[in-house]
């Protein structure tokens with residue numbers, strides 16, 4: 001839309017963002033300001049058209065894009081033009097929901113319109129399916145329009161239910177709205193309720209934890225029992241165990257990236273590790289080791305007795321993490337649960353060898 005003088009007016013309006021406050025406006029144009037917020041100030045151009053002037057181009061681009069997503073619906077102001085720091089759009093008239101609800105009841109019909117609004121948000125691709133009641137306008141024909149939509153898109157964090165809408169309604173209307181949702185969309189109600197409860201529980205836990213002062217001295221003293229490097233013998237064993245773990249993880253990642261069957265990866269790892277272990281034992285016969293006796297290639301096996309033989313026990317989730325897609329894989333094998341892990345298998349094998357030696 002070609003608006004005479006628009007560029008000149010824009011040159012004469014300066015909007016600056018402030019932290020946590022409405023923008024600062026210097027208006028040397030003849031335009032009258034209709035309102036302002038933290039992102040911009042809105043000026044009337046004529047009876048039907050206004051211009052929102054922003055403090056920064058990102059907010060401007062964001063709001064323009066969000067409004068453009070909704071142009072095929074009846075919910076948003078029509079767009080007429082854009083500059084780096086301004087958007088020309090339709091003036092939205094009517095009464096905003098905050099004012100309306102001060103004197104009027106939240107009827108089921110109005111609740112239905114609000115749910116429809118959220119459905120439209122989702123349909124046109126908004127990430128935040130939510131809106132403050134202040135930015136929702138009731139038209140004289142009973143329909144809704146919304147303004148100020150920049151924050152519905154390009155977000156890092158979104159809530160899974162319309163938190164802002166619900167809280168902005170206030171306790172009483174929130175309860176009424178929820179009752180309407182329960183009646184009209186019971187599954188949606190159950191989901192929202194779930195999130196609301198989770199949030200309540202989280203809030204209670206935080207309230208409980210925040211004032212608690214941990215006894216730092218006590219923790220410091222007690223935490224000594226978790227230290228591991230002082231006991232050299234044990235330290236070597238733990239380090240071996242850690243390195244093995246890393247080795248195994250990297251190996252599995254590499255193999256799965258190459259598309260190898262997880263079962264084959266496990267078998268190959270066993271074989272490879274056994275070879276390394278053998279060569280370690282050859283190069284470092286027990287008698288020549290600095291830490292005589294107990295040091296083994298892979299961690300302390302003193303617990304082998306109870307672990308190796310159990311078969312089908314816990315394997316710390318490695319397979320879950322590395323198995324591709326759905327559980328199961330080839331031949332209906334399950335990598336997620338009841339099979340013993342590679343360590344157990346290797347221990348079993350050793351158990352057998354050991355038994356053989358003993359005979």
Ligand SMILES: Nc1ncnc2c1ncn2[C@@H]1O[C@H](COP(=O)(O)OP(=O)(O)OP(=O)(O)O)[C@@H](O)[C@H]1O
Pocket residue numbers: 034035036037038039040041042050052077089090091092093135147148149
């Ligand atoms: N299209 C419009 N038609 C009529 N009035 C509008 C329109 N857009 C904005 N306004 C008025 O200007 C005010 C500020 O607009 P808006 O809420 O979009 O600014 P904002 O800085 O993005 O706000 P926020 O800080 O909440 O993000 C609104 O509260 C409303 O009164």
Ligand SMILES: [Mg+2]
Pocket residue numbers: 037039148149150151
């Ligand atoms: Mg805004």
